[in-house]
Amino acid sequence: MVQFRDAVSAYKALNGLICVYKPPCVPVKQVMHIVKTNLCRDLNALPGRPIEKRVEIVGSTTEPMQVKLVPNYADNPLVCGPRYINDDIRCSWATHLGLFSSGVLLLGINEGTRITYKINVGRPTRAFKVHGQLGKATDTYFWNGRTMERSTFHHITREKMDKVVAHMQAAHQKTMFEQSGLQMDSQQTYELASQGLIRPADNKLPVIYGMKCVYFNPPNFTLEIQSVNEYDKYLWTLIHDLGVQLKSTAYCTAVQCIRQGKFDVDLALLRKHWSLEHIAYNMNMCQEILDENERLLKPESAILSA
């Protein structure tokens, strides 16, 4: 843990990226608000700068006047309010997570907001664990929706599941080349494709690089998905499509982001650890990762690296 001696040095040190674990059903905006409020609380608890002095010139103007140095009441925290307030701390997210999703969330604090912008533009891949349940379809494709349909799922085996998941992955890989923005029958495309996976040209289109069923215990199952440009609703529809292709129905029960770029879930700070010391320590850890992997912020080519 990082120990701070006074609030001024602590505030100056708070520039960088942190990695928090967003709980489900808490919006990202609230996460940022909690982080900011906790930081202010801890900064105000540390010994701050001393109260300024004030020069007062008193006495009658006809006689020699007295110059006095008195404590400045206007600088007292009781009068001018706490030294650090939420507005003093800037905070922004790197990539958004929906209300019901949980998992790794990168936040930039103060100067770190620039890093989050670069990460957002750099589009690192994210890995998700998407939990689903067979036998029921809802109107939102998620647990919060109304039930639209029920069906049996006894005919679904692990093999069938793997087959359909592999088929879906292959279909997505094909669209990956189509969305690279290159002509399909050119030498350039061939050279790019021969090096491995590539990024889409458009930053709105979701592209899935890998899909795997990691847990299967009907009716519950879990998929692990690596992708770029995805959003929570897209992952829900994926589960719904999977259910349809399995000749049954399915809906999504949870979406959990387990990795973003090089930042994985082990690094993420839990809600109870969102305090100044933990955040400062986490900031150093994240900075080390950023220093080791410069490509995270500046991808050189369309080849998928992280």
Added chain:
Amino acid sequence: MALSSAFNKFYKSFRNREITKQLCGYLQYATSSSLIKNEDFGANALKPVSEDLSTITPYFPNTFNLAAYVNQSDTLKNLVNLNVNLSKIEKKPFIVDKILKLDFEKDMKSHIIFLNDFVGMEEIGNFITKNPMILCEPLEDLQVRVNYLYSKGFKGDQINRIISKNPFWLMFSTIRIDDRLGFYQKCLTLCGREVRDLAVKQPKLITYNLHAVKCNLFVIKEEMGFEDNEVKEIVLNKPKLLMLNQRNLLERFNFIHNEMKISHQTILKTPEILMCRKFRIKQRHLFLEKLGRSQYNPKKENYVPIKSLIEDTDTEFCRNIAKCSVDDFNTFLKTL
């Protein structure tokens, strides 16, 4: 009532402009009178002056807060020395307006000496921060309200607790307090001693918004399904339940009763479980369930007391109840 609320709105809309105008008026009052006296219309501006000019102060410009004036005003300085947080008071301009008309020696001193008997010197700053309007109430009224409490059979230390825990109590007239005590007595069918216990245990409840209290009583009785005498027991045990957000309260109960399968009787014995935020109960319960230890029936083996879900830190919870290391618990939390 309607008039005063209209007044408040008016002040809120004019906020800081209004305060500062008022303030400038008071602070410059002394200086301007001396100025007029000394003014000599025919004098040359560059001529050296032999009179005492120390009473002339620069013009106070309009500002957004009290910090600009605190160095000039002895009253405000004294309040700061008492640990009153002016930055919180100035959030409500209509209160600031009334406070600034008061003089420390003349208006505030007797009030502070009076409050000192009940609140204590350390807490007085906090008290005035929360309810600065107490300084505008007539002292006789405050004495009458304290006497009312004595007449209702409250003891001295009980009255101290009531007044220090709820700074707004003394703002309510004896008629309103009497109405409210009567409301709780009728609503929960309490006897005199129980009403006193309730008021001493949670003084804020008596002056709380009655609509919210009625809603929460409805939630506890109709939506949760407790009997009348059970409601009374719960409220006397944890009066703060009536001051919670009703939606949160119901969500917590739904989780505890429907998902954890805790019976009404158990909740009745440990109503503090309803005071704990849902996510804290949920994560500990799911962890115990994962370990196969979520056994809340005291008659079977491996009994986990329901209280353990809400008290102690996570480290102690893991060591004493879950019998594992706190790292396992943290890893589990990252799978939710």
